Amino acid sequence: MITVADVEAAAERITGHVIRTPTVPSPGLSALLGAHVTAKLELLQRTGSFKARGATAKLLTLSEAERAAGVVAVSGGNHGIGTAVMAGALDIKATVVMPRSAPGRAVDIAEAAGASVILADTMDGAFALVEELRTKGLTLVHPFDDPVVIAAQGTVGLELAEDAGELTDVLVSIGGGALISGVATALHARRPGVRIWGVETEGARAMSAALAFGGPVPVELSSIVSTLSAPSASQLTYEHVSALVTDVLAVTDAEAVQGTLELADHAKVWAEPAAGCLLPAARRVLERVGEGARLGLVVCGGNATTSDVTAWAERFGLR
Structure with missing residues (x-):
C-alpha cells in the first residue's frame, strides 16, 4: 500500500x-x-x-526509451482524455482504447490531443486489447492498478x-x-x-x-x-x-x-x-x-x- x-x-x-x-x-x-x-x-x-494527475505522474516516470516507444491507456472516457492531453503536452505518443459506450466527446478530445483512439465493443474487450498492445512495446498507463x-x-x-x-x-x-x-x-x-x-x-x-x-x-x-x-x-x-x-x-x-x-x-x-x-x-x-x-x-x-x-x-x- x-x-x-x-x-x-x-x-x-x-x-x-x-x-x-x-x-x-x-x-x-x-x-x-x-x-x-x-x-x-x-x-x-x-x-x-x-485523471490528469495520475496520467502526468506516470508519464513523468518514463525512461527515454519508453517515451520514444509511446504509451497505451484504457478508459471509459476521462482517463483517456487525461492521458492523451498530458502525453501530447509532454511530446509522448499515446494510444487510447475505449469501449464504444464511451462519450463521443472523450474520443474527440483524445484525438484532437494527438492520440490514436481505438474503440472496442465492450470494456472487457478494451482491457484485453490493451494487453495485446503492450506486447508491441507500449507502456501501459493504467487507470487504477498502479501505485x-x-x-x-x-x-x-x-x-x-x-x-x-x-x-x-x-x-x-x-x-x-x-x-x-x-x-x-x-x-x-x-x-x-x-x-x-x-x-x-x-x-x-x-x-x-x-x-x-x-x-x-x-x-x-x-x-x-x-x-x-x-x-x-x-x-x-x-x-x-x-x-x-x-x-x-x-x-x-x-x-x-x-x-x-x-x-x-x-x-x-x-x-x-x-x-x-x-x-x-x-x-x-x-x-x-x-x-x-x-x-x-x-x-x-x-x-x-x-x-x-x-x-x-x-x-x-x-x-
Whole structure:
C-alpha cells in the first residue's frame, strides 16, 4: 500500500503540470442536504477531471526509451482524455482504447490531443486489447492498478486536507478505485478520524463486489456511467479500500443523473453523473451518522455534455 510520503512525492512531481483546484464551502449544497458541505472542484482540473494527475505522474516516470516507444491507456472516457492531453503536452505518443459506450466527446478530445483512439465493443474487450498492445512495446498507463497513479490521485486528498475547514465525512466516487485509495491514504494521515465513503452506481459495482468476495472479481457492467465502469477492482485498490474506507454505497443511474442536475441547480457547477452520484449517497451517509456531520465531496469530473445529461434525464423521467 502507498503511504502519505508517496502522495507528497507525487505532489512535488506534478506541480506545474496540473492545477490546484478550488476547495470551497457550498452554501447551496449545505441548504439542500441540511449539513455543512465543502466541495473539492476537481472538475476544474486540466482535462476536466482528476485523471490528469495520475496520467502526468506516470508519464513523468518514463525512461527515454519508453517515451520514444509511446504509451497505451484504457478508459471509459476521462482517463483517456487525461492521458492523451498530458502525453501530447509532454511530446509522448499515446494510444487510447475505449469501449464504444464511451462519450463521443472523450474520443474527440483524445484525438484532437494527438492520440490514436481505438474503440472496442465492450470494456472487457478494451482491457484485453490493451494487453495485446503492450506486447508491441507500449507502456501501459493504467487507470487504477498502479501505485504511481494512486499516489498522484491522492494529491486531491492532500489538497482537501490542507484547504478545507473541519470535516467529519468525505465522499469519493469509485470506478477502479485509484482516487479513493489515494484520497483515503492522504486523509487518514492528515485528518485522522475523518470517515471516507465510496460511491458506485449499481451497474458498476466492482469495489462492492470485491469487498463482498474478499478480493477482486469480474463484474457485469450495465451503468450508463462509463467513467465509473471498471470490469473489476485491482488487488491494490481493494486492499486500500478494505483497510481505509468506512463503507461503499451504491446508487442508481437515475439517482446519479438527478445528482448532476442538483449540482447544477444548487452548487452552480456542471458535473458528470460520476460526481452526481455523491449527492444521493450523501443523504444516506447523513442518515447513518446523524447530526453534526460536515461533509466533503470530491466533485471528480465534468466531462458530460448538456446533450448527454438532457438525454439521460429524459430517459429516466427526471426534471
